[in-house]
Amino acid sequence: MMSEQFNVIVIDDHPLFRKGVVQLLGLDTRFVVVAEAASGAEGLVLVQQHNPDLVILDLNMKGMDGIATLRAIKELDVDSRVVMLTVSDQSADLVAAVRAGADGYLLKDMEPEEIVASLADALDGQMAIPERLGRALALALREDDGNERNAMLESLTDREREILVCLSYGLSNKLVGRELGIAEGTVKVHVKSLLRKLSFRSRLEAAIWAVEQGVK
Amino acid sequence: MMSEQFNVIVIDDHPLFRKGVVQLLGLDTRFVVVAEAASGAEGLVLVQQHNPDLVILDLNMKGMDGIATLRAIKELDVDSRVVMLTVSDQSADLVAAVRAGADGYLLKDMEPEEIVASLADALDGQMAIPERLGRALALALREDDGNERNAMLESLTDREREILVCLSYGLSNKLVGRELGIAEGTVKVHVKSLLRKLSFRSRLEAAIWAVEQGVK
DNA sequence: ATATAACTACCCCTTTATGAGTAGTATTTC
DNA sequence: GAAATACTACTCATAAAGGGGTAGTTATAT
Numbered sequence: 001m002m003s004e005q006f007n008v009i010v011i012d013d014h015p016l017f018r019k020g021v022v023q024l025l026g027l028d029t030r031f032v033v034v035a036e037a038a039s040g041a042e043g044l045v046l047v048q049q050h051n052p053d054l055v056i057l058d059l060n061m062k063g064m065d066g067i068a069t070l071r072a073i074k075e076l077d078v079d080s081r082v083v084m085l086t087v088s089d090q091s092a093d094l095v096a097a098v099r100a101g102a103d104g105y106l107l108k109d110m111e112p113e114e115i116v117a118s119l120a121d122a123l124d125g126q127m128a129i130p131e132r133l134g135r136a137l138a139l140a141l142r143e144d145d146g147n148e149r150n151a152m153l154e155s156l157t158d159r160e161r162e163i164l165v166c167l168s169y170g171l172s173n174k175l176v177g178r179e180l181g182i183a184e185g186t187v188k189v190h191v192k193s194l195l196r197k198l199s200f201r202s203r204l205e206a207a208i209w210a211v212e213q214g215v216k
Numbered sequence: 217m218m219s220e221q222f223n224v225i226v227i228d229d230h231p232l233f234r235k236g237v238v239q240l241l242g243l244d245t246r247f248v249v250v251a252e253a254a255s256g257a258e259g260l261v262l263v264q265q266h267n268p269d270l271v272i273l274d275l276n277m278k279g280m281d282g283i284a285t286l287r288a289i290k291e292l293d294v295d296s297r298v299v300m301l302t303v304s305d306q307s308a309d310l311v312a313a314v315r316a317g318a319d320g321y322l323l324k325d326m327e328p329e330e331i332v333a334s335l336a337d338a339l340d341g342q343m344a345i346p347e348r349l350g351r352a353l354a355l356a357l358r359e360d361d362g363n364e365r366n367a368m369l370e371s372l373t374d375r376e377r378e379i380l381v382c383l384s385y386g387l388s389n390k391l392v393g394r395e396l397g398i399a400e401g402t403v404k405v406h407v408k409s410l411l412r413k414l415s416f417r418s419r420l421e422a423a424i425w426a427v428e429q430g431v432k
Numbered sequence: 433a434t435a436t437a438a439c440t441a442c443c444c445c446t447t448t449a450t451g452a453g454t455a456g457t458a459t460t461t462c
Numbered sequence: 463g464a465a466a467t468a469c470t471a472c473t474c475a476t477a478a479a480g481g482g483g484t485a486g487t488t489a490t491a492t
Contacts, residue, residue, distance in 0.1 A: 075391070157438060170421035172478070178293065186440055192480065202448090203479075204420055205386035211427050373468060388448070400448095402470055408451065418478090419449075435492075442484085449478065454471100461466075 006123055007034045009050060011043030011069065012058035012085070017108060021056060021085065024112050030120070040069030044076070051078045054123055059086035059093060067100050071201070074101040083122045096199065153215070160194040161215075163187060167203050168210035222339055223250045225266060227259030227285065228274035228301070233324060237272055237301065240328050246336070256285030260292070267294045270339055275302035275309055283316050287417070290317040299338045312415060369431070376410040377431075379403060383419050384426035 008031050012018040018036055025031040034050050037043035041064050047055055055073060059066035070082055083104035084097045094105050104122035106115055153161060159180075166176040173191065177184040191203060200206040224247050228234040234252055241247040250266050253259030257280050263271055271289060275282035282300060289298055299320035300313045310321050320338035322331055369377060375396075382392040389407065393400040407419060416422040 159439065167420070168424065170416075170418065170424050172418065172420075174478085175291070182439085183441060185442060188480075189440080189442095192482090195480080200386075201480095202386065202388065204383070204388075204423055207420055207424055208384065208386050208427050211424050375469065390448085398469085399471060401472060404450075405470080407449085411450080417450095433492100436490080438487100438489080440485095440487075442486105444483075445481085447478105447480075449476100451474105451476080453473080453475105456472100457468100457470075459466100459468080462464085 004030065005032050006030055006053040007032055007050060008054045008056060009033070009035045009037065009043065009046050009052045010056045011037045011040065012056075013038050013061040013063070014058065017058065024115065028116055040064030040066070040072070043069060044072050047073050047078060047080060048076050052080050054119065055080045055082040056085050056119070057082055059084045059097065067096055070097065070100045070102055081122050083119060155197050156194055160190050160197070163190045164194055164206060164210050164215060167191070167207040168215055170207065220246065221248050222246055222269040223248050223266060224270045224272060225249070225251045225253065225259065225262050225268045226272045227253045227256065229254050229277040229279070230274065233274065240331065244332055256280030256282070256288070259285060260288050263289050263294060263296060264292050268296050270335065271296045271298040272301050272335070273298055275300045275313065283312050286313065286316045286318055297338050299335060371413050372410055376406050376413070379406045380410055380422060380426050380431060383407070383423040384431060386423065
């Protein structure tokens with residue numbers, strides 16, 4: 001079996017970390033860094049152009065943040081695997097990344113050997129999750145069944161919950177406004193807020209979730 | 217109890233039937249025809265202007281048909297009751313009308329006394345459904361549980377069913393196209409077709425229905 | 433008193449979605 | 463062969479949705 005080479009793009013707005021990653025990958029002949037980007041927007045263009053095997057993406061970036069960039073990449077017509085690289089060991093970040101389609105999640109303070117091994121895993125189709133976060137992820141996924149649902153709903157205001165119910169009935173903004181006696185523009189604000197709080201990208205996703213959760 | 221008077225608007229693109237209805241209502245002092253319209257679009261404007269107690273609406277009109285007009289009226293900020301008047305005794309038409317929010321459903325070949333009595337019922341809050349269609353309606357409503365669901369699904373082509381499933385996952389047209397390997401514009405055509413076939417007004421309604429029906 | 437949060441309503445702008453139409457190709461049906 | 467249907471892909475147009483912002487009001491908490 002020949003030793004394949006993998007094209008890699010590194011996206012990180014911190015030049016030092018970026019260079020560190022590039023250097024680290026340079027030590028392993030399997031990895032070829034074909035491009036670097038200092039922002040999500042810039043990285044997006046490069047990914048589109050190069051269609052790399054692997055994208056290493058910083059989670060905490062100014063401007064277009066890591067999750068947004070990850071989603072944007074997943075919407076491109078490329079089949080690159082994306083591994084998030086971050087200093088955060090917050091399980092919330094991990095869960096958000098996994099939900100948005102991350103193929104791996106690495107911590108910047110991991111040992112170089114661990115990082116390289118994890119990247120190889122990701123390319124191999126296995127999700128690379130550090131040991132210490134595995135338990136948090138399992139916990140978060142279990143919470144998906146009820147705990148998290150309540151947590152998500154409780155993060156909404158009464159008005160937002162009311163509007164979510166309307167969405168689950170398939171109402172348009174105009175009809176929701178008429179139903180609740182408020183302006184259509186105001187409905188948009190609440191919809192916008194609840195989409196942000198629940199991390200949905202459209203009223204469609206929110207409505208489907210609400211229906212599946214039995215929100216009434 | 218004083219004998220109230222009800223303002224009525226008649227919408228029918230058949231002048232003869234329209235005049236007949238107006239004359240019929242003229243025989244009963246409770247009804248006051250405040251306007252007539254020969255098309256759905258025209259009627260819509262009049263309903264908006266007059267906010268009548270009752271709208272008598274022909275189901276079978278050229279141009280904007282009766283169901284479409286009914287929906288448009290229900291979207292207006294008026295609380296008019298709408299009774300469909302039609303020659304059709306097809307239960308499908310009846311079901312569609314009831315679903316779209318009709319407050320009554322009359323047949324043009326009913327006896328004048330029956331029609332007037334039914335209109336009074338509708339104004340009183342009771343849905344006016346002819347005896348002979350009652351059984352069909354009950355049947356149709358029972359069919360809502362499975363039979364009609366299958367009938368609705370079977371009216372779709374394979375591609376449309378496939379796309380409906382994508383909608384139930386919350387995908388946008390662009391993502392559906394990418395998922396199925398076709399152009400976004402093509403997805404739009406299929407979505408438009410399935411919305412028409414299933415009588416939904418938005419992908420949101422279709423997706424919610426699909427989720428509730430367990431379409432997978 | 434002064435934050436803080438929620439609710440309301442509007443502005444701007446871009447993207448999506450929907451509706452209507454035309455049209456070519458392939459397959460099936462009569 | 464001709465007709466019908468499904469699928470594909472356009473065009474053009476309007477409506478709806480979503481993301482950003484500012485801002486005034488009310489209520490509640492610090």
